[in-house]
Amino acid sequence: MMTIEPPALDDPYPEWTRRLLASDHAALEAVFHDAHDALVAYARRMMADAAQARDVVQVAFIRLWEHRLSLDPERSIRAWLFRTVRNEALTRLRDARNQARSLETWDEPMQWRAPQPEALLEESELGEAVQGWLDELPERQREAVRLSRFEGLSHEEIAEVMDIAPRTVNNHIVRGLQTLRARYDATWSREGA
Template sequence: MESIVQDIINGNIASFKMVYQQYHTKLYFYILKCTHSEYLAEETVQLSFILLWEKREKLSTAFSISTQLFRIAKSVMSDLLRKQEVRNRHIQAMVRDTDSWHTETDIAVKEELYLVCNSIEQLSPIRRSVFKLSRFEGLPHKEIARQLSISPKTVENHIVRALRQLKNSLPLIILLWIY
């Protein structure tokens, strides 16, 4: 066993490949059993072997390669779990912030929508009909004129006057929603 560790310390690729073949699956299932996560098991195994090779000069001939490899894997697994926990806390905080933002935004939108609807209802009946057919139904002026038996120019005048009336009764930011 000491010779395999020494071979890896010396940079012998063949010995490293042999250790990889021998311990890859064992290490994977050990980490999988600890984390219950295939992703974490795969990441831990790959990073462990990378670290084993990169830090090979620091290996000890006093311990078997499996002992050192599993020690590296435990350290890598702890780091990955810690990072995942931090990531989860950040995501939870973002979700909480987003939920409260959505609630505040929903309330503001409902209030603005109420103001808009209320202002539209304050329009004269014909102007209100022309405005709703134009803005809510998306009908062209000619079609509105045909449906209401008025001229297209009258439709245009009603829309212009409705917008002017709404502009005077609503804050500017709500008016942008109408256009």
């Protein structure tokens, strides 16, 4: 099932990738300015410490520069950055955990910050309500939905970031949206009634 989405016409990433391959430091800066905020937001969802989250993103950009000569121009460096941030954040969480000498094995794929379910009933603002519902989704669904909706990543990119099949990405997103839609309908029909 090879359905090819036409690339967004003004997507500057392919050119930035080519310029990185040519060791153009200004291209790194352009990528940084475009992507760093979304990457920090993404890291922040895994790590409570904001300074650590920024540090993880810095490391990802430094690695991008170091790996520039082996970049594949056909592949998304945005996905590469998200994936590197994810791996680095997980490594640090694991190390922090080990250092705290809690030695039980690490089998949770991701430690997200805890959702706040009780906040939800009080919310009157749609945005806050949606935020609360999102927090209650299973974590893989939540991650896929957020990357798709807020960071604008394609399914292929998300698959690469999360290290799962594009097919599975789609399943996560569809399921997540179905849950959100049920919550949305329930709230709005109740208010409308």
